Amino acid sequence: MEYDVIIGLEVHAQLLTETKIFCSCPTTFGDEPNTNTCPVCIGMPGILPVLNKKIVDFGIKLGIATHCKIAKTNIFARKNYFYPDLPKGYQITQYESPLCEHGFLDIDTNGGGKRIGITRIHMEEDAGKLIHDLKGHRSFIDFNRAGVPLLEIVSEPDMRSTDEADAYLRELRQLLVYLEICDGNMEQGSFRCDANISVRPKGSAFFGVRTELKNMNSFRNVHRALSYEIKRHIDVLESGREVTQQTMLWDEAANATRSMRTKEESHDYRYFPEPDLVPVMVDNAWIGKIRKTLPEMPRERRKRFEDVYGLPGYDADILTQSRDVADYFENCVSLLDSPKEISNWIMTEVLRVLKEGAADIKALKVTPKMLTSMIRLIDDGAISGKMAKDVFNEMAKTGKSPGEIVKDSGLKQISDEEHLKSLAKAILEDHKKEVESYKKGKTQLIGFFVGQLMKATKGKANPELTNKIIKEILEE
């Protein structure tokens, strides 16, 4: 029996604001516990929330980028439940009137492009962090994270495979990073994903019972958890039983999902409109102002790199991973119309240097002007590709221009034909045996001769020219 898989994803994105959603405490990650707190975010008696405008800005930005309808009137609501990491005993969120609705995100999978619907995007606050001390039968609570702003992004159950789910998550994550509203760090918890999953016999019109899946803290775990849960559903159905609707946790150590035991047994959150916050009215002027700040969307930029610059999909993908790298690339191309060559240099050397130094491309000493000058030197034959690698490393280290570096180190390539000819003749004279073998048919010995000449010139001979000259001499 074949089965269809139906997956919906719920993403919580922590926003890159300076301050929390309802108070002016910093949102920095990794500080000493409870040092970024105030009476408001730890839910003291008598405190009141005041909304950070940036949250709305970011929500509108994401809504525009995902083609959502932006709500004119925004109300907050209280979601009431008891948990030690929830200071007020309720979470302030949006229930009946989310900021954005009915949008979509286009993704690319092996099967082609697909449009995934986005049901809603809304604003809410994050809870604190619990650290369990199992041996001591107790838990520690750090409220630094309490009140950090979140956007909850709920997709339609449009995904039909783990690949599609993966593609959606990656596309969404990249979008959030491009828009500079979230840093997309799954391991640190600034980009969190829960799934709703069900299966049904192929061709069936009905949806199967779904389970909720939590605690998937990396793309790899998302894939494994979904795959596991799909198989589990199928196994249950194949054995003639029914799937129980419940919340499952992905247990990385056990490589399996298991049922969450102590979740609020009745999901009676008693939502009601938040009386301490007044409505937020979003008008067209506000939306227009945000719209102007939108960058080109990653997917569109990828396509444009392919179409306009003629780059292969692989290159376009890597270059547009980060907005800054893509900008760097385009700056280079505006100085030197050689997109593929530039792309190669960025993909290999530039990204390597960044990775080694764990640095931002904005901090890279090699500017687009320097890189393109260097490439010009190669194209002109002044230096070889191999020499250029050294020049690049020197530029990255010192920030000196390629011209300077070449001059200082006397690296200039020898491209004088006459000079090379006489050197070549001398080498061939010294290796008469090999010349005989070459003439008898061992043509790969050309590499040997070129190597000898390179050795004699300490690597400065222009390799292509050398090759040509030696061939010509041998053919005489």
Place this chain on the structure above:
Amino acid sequence: MKISLTEVKYVARLARIRLNEEEKARFLKELNSILDYMDLLSEVDTEDVSPTTHTQHITNALREDIKRASQPLKDTLANAPAKADGAFIVPGIIE
């Protein structure tokens, strides 16, 4: 009977308040009489009426995204019933 004993127990659980037997019996009686009184509202026609949450018509009470110093750790923990290593402590939770 507007509310049953089962519902009284359910609500107490939802509100995380342990009631003794006397309280359960008492609230069963009192809540029922109060809720009977609330029936009064069902005689009002509210078909085209929208609910009120705020009596003044303010909107967009917003704050700029500017950092302010948080309160010192000792203030945050000043009233904590149980604390250690800069954190609040609660009895263990199994997830």
Place this chain on the structure above:
Amino acid sequence: MLDLARNFRMGNISPLDITEKILEAIKHDPLNAYITVDETGAKNAAKKAGEGIRRESNNPLLGMPVAIKDNICTKQMATTCASNILSSFVPTYDAHVVEKLKKMGAVIVGKTNMDEFAMGSTTNTSNIGTSKNPWDLTKTPGGSSGGSAAAVAAGLCAAALGSDTGGSIRQPASFCGITGLKPTYGSVSRFGLVAFASSLDQIGPMARSARDVAVLYDAIKGYDPKDSTSVDRGYLPTTLDGLDMQGVRLGVPKAFFGKGLSTDVEGAVKDGIAVFKELGAKIIAIDLPNIRYGVAVYYIVATAEASSNLARYDGVRYGLRGGDASDLIDMYMDTRAKGFGLEVKRRIMLGTYALSSGYYDQYYKKASKVRTLVIEDFVKAFDVCDIIIGPTTPVPAFGLYEMADDPLSLYLLDIYTIPANLTGVPALSVPCGFSKEGLPIGMQLMAPAFKEDILLGAGIAFQDHTGFHEMRPQWNMM
């Protein structure tokens, strides 16, 4: 209070003198008006105020001994809300209004007694025991701001702050023969007021005269960016002249003079209305048809919001923690069982139920809709009148524990005061007579939102022509 301020300036008495007198009297206080008294802080503040008093002639609060209801946060001073769950709680921050008073050099004598978490109309539910009415120690001072009302009436402070969610300033003011104002919702910051019902709560002034109330109101009103429901508009100083009542239209609602109103109260209030008529006011009969649903709406909306506001009292970050240390659920259940009194539990139960799955539409949503109808009643009424007038409560102060076993009957006594909270309009209670037993009776005036000047002006005019507010109770210190 204004008289005292004048005496300060003239050097007849110093803030320290009066503060010490008050602190001494509190030690022998049979009213149980205070939960916490800050002797050292009060004396220091009084001394400091004394130094600057001659120079600052237009700061009537400088050196003034005031009392603060114990649900208003005071930095480094216990703020208990008369509850076991907060009996050891000391805030690290001041409420916005307290900050304002401190800036003006007021002397904060201490925190006054109240019904637990402001839920009640007798002060009986306080964890330190009830306060008593200074006019008759066997009678209730009212609630929930019973301690503040008793303290003001007995001269244990010059003025006090209370809070009002369904009548908790006006009813005790009425029972204790003093003047109390519930301001327009949003005109006084709620930051630092321990929330009971967020869409209804307001902090307000209580004093021995409408002029004093006006002065204290001016000191605490104003926009506060820390409170999102605070209204940002120009707040002008209140004039202390009586309002010229000539042609002022007084609306008298039929619904306020129906069944349940005691004859003494009816008589005194009608006499009060007659005073206004003499001053030239026009008396107009008005209809507030949806008032009869007010109590039902209030006890659903207020308890629902309260059930959520009180969820933070869980023993995790502050306050009482009960229970077995090894079980989290047990900790919650025990903390809240031990920490909350019966009335608070009752209201949390009711509110939780009204919001719960399957009942939200029928109760909370329905009540919120009927609330809109009450608001519309008032809008229509204020089209034809400037002030709505009537009794503050149906009966004068009753016996201390008389209503303890009948919550519903007690709730029904809030019928006249509840509408002002549901609609957000300001409401003032002024003394207008006495019952046969010699207990004070209060008259309530309501005006459209932000029209406190009309309200206070009318109150001042009334008091300039009557002497009820000058009478002092049996147990009086000043």
